[in-house]
Amino acid sequence: MAEEIRTDICVIGAGSGGLSVAAGTAQLGRPTVLIEKHRMGGDCLNTGCVPSKSLLAAAKAAQAVRGAGRFGIRTGEPQVDFAAVHAHVHGVIAAIEPNDSVERFTGLGVRVLQTSARFTAPDVVETADGHRIRARRFVVATGSRAALPPIPGLDRVPVLTNETLFERTTAPAHLLIIGGGPIGLEMAQAHRRLGARVTVLERGTLLPKDDPELVDVVRGRLAAEGIDLRERVEILRVEPAAAGVAVLLKGLDGEERVEGSDLLVAAGRRPNIEDLGLDAAGIAATPKGIAVDARLRTSNRRVFAIGDVAGGPQFTHVAGYHAGIVVRNALFRLPAKVDYSALPWVTYTDPELAHVGLTEAQARERFGDVRVVRWPLHENDRAQAERETAGLAKVVLRRNGRILGASIVGAHAGELIQPWVLALASRLKIGAFTGLIAPYPTLGEVSKRAAGSFYTPSLFSDRTRRLVRWLAKLG
Structure with missing residues (x-):
């Protein structure tokens, strides 16, 4: 006979979002069951963010050898050992794996079941290895997989x-x-x-x-x-x-x-929603994913869906953000809702391309009259010293200085975008950047320079010059 488990929280899927929910609820003292049929850590650790960025790091090292001549360092074409690159990539995965392991989560008090699961009723999940789980709340965090387009052949x-x-x-x-x-x-x-x-x-x-x-x-x-x-x-x-x-x-x-x-x-990508028994649980879904409200609740109010399977922005950091929303709703009964107005994303090419908020086109469509300020990296002294001058910072604002969005393309753009994420989340105006003291020489000065250019037309206008002349007459 199947073993019946009664628990407070049951999480299906041990990717970024599912792990965050399980860790949070267990450490807050609630009985938690975590079910994963494949590898702990999900797509991000095993086939997504971690291996791709590790491969990019190896590629950047090869490119640094090719480009060393610009610094007066003479080298030849790098010799790439692709098997060793493969070992590097999987070495990084292995170094991170303990953070996502069954052992770590068991130590946190989570009961981990390494099997598949499907709903058989609105409040019941059954696993392939014979467990029946009844929970106060369920969280579906099964992620997504690569979609193959309908191309003949x-x-x-x-x-x-x-x-x-x-x-x-x-x-x-x-x-x-x-x-x-x-x-x-x-x-x-x-x-x-x-x-x-x-x-x-x-x-x-x-x-x-x-x-x-x-x-x-x-x-x-x-x-x-x-x-x-x-x-x-x-x-x-x-x-x-x-x-x-x-x-x-x-x-x-x-x-x-x-x-x-x-x-x-x-x-x-396509959401992993097959074989979950969603119909048996009364959970509505489309080919884009499970339908959720702003609190990430499905049509079955016992069940939340987070991360890629919820059909929204497909980023690891969004799954982690979703986990926090669910914990506040499920444990603290707070009506926390998702808000993507300050959602950043980064493409990790070289140069990197990072963005948060509205693009220029989106801002003009929504508000009509907007201001755009820019600052090129070739005007940044640190960028010149490191010969990384391709790129710019671009900020879109209302006429009153309210920040609507920011984009940066250049070296370390993913790091440089973070103050703009904070500014949007905190509803700051552009003056918050002009008043800060940026250490010299840093790439981060590009944000202060871009912000300062918002005030340049008025600061050096004829009106301001007349004011300065008048004040000078006062002695």
Whole structure:
């Protein structure tokens, strides 16, 4: 007979969001069950953020060798040992794994079940290994997986996704990538720097959610490094080829056949909602994910859904943010709601592209009359010292100085965007930046300079000069 477990919180999925909920509820003294049928840590640790950024770090090291001549350091072309790069990537995963392990969560007081689970009633989950869990609240945190677009012939060729890419111990000779979003471009640059030829195929434009002015900086760097960028192309079909795989394209110049050794699909993701028994629990869902309200409650008020499976922004930090919302609702009975107005995101190409709030186009559509201020990195002394002068900071504001959004493209943009996240979350005006003392020389000065340029027209106007002259007459 199945063992029945009665608990306060039952979490399905041990990715970033599920782990955060389980750790929080257990440490607050509530009985917690965590169910995971695959690997602890989920996509982020095993096939997403951690391995991709580790691969990018290796690629950046190779590029640093190529670029050492600009500092007067003479080197040759780096010798890339792709098997050793693979070992580095998996070494980073292994170093982080203990934080997400069964042992750690058991030590926190969580009961971890390594099996699959499905709802059999609105308040009951049953597992494949014979447990029946009744809980006061459930949290579905099953994440998402790579989506394969309906391209003819895709089922006839070997296809890489983020779930298989990081298992390779040899570099592809010519990597074809379908998708010009963050994952596609990050992996394009990483593999190019590690010695592969790379072609990116995108039916629209690169990084369509970001400000086109800043995307141009990233596009220019990728092209300069030898990545073949094909935008606004229609993929007619995919088929096997002597080299490995061929993609038939229809672009502005007609049809074209592009051959490569390997094919990576990075064209979106789909939620993991199959086999959860959502109907039995009265939980509404669509192909985009489980439907939730602003408090992340599903149509079954006993059940919350968080992270990618909830159909919202697909970032690890959003899953962690969702976890905090759920803990406040489920344990403290506070009506906490999601607010994405200060949600940042970063594309970790080199240069990085970071954003928070509204883009210029979004701000003009919503408010009409807005101000835009910029500061280029080539005007920053630290950027000059490190020969990292490509990029700029761009801030969009109301006429009264209220900050609507900020974007930064350049070295360490993901770090530089964080004060702007705080400013938006705290509803600060631009004057908060002009008054701070920034250490010299730092890349962070670019934010203070951009903010200061908001006041330049009025500060050095004829009216201000007349005032200064009048004050001077007073002695």
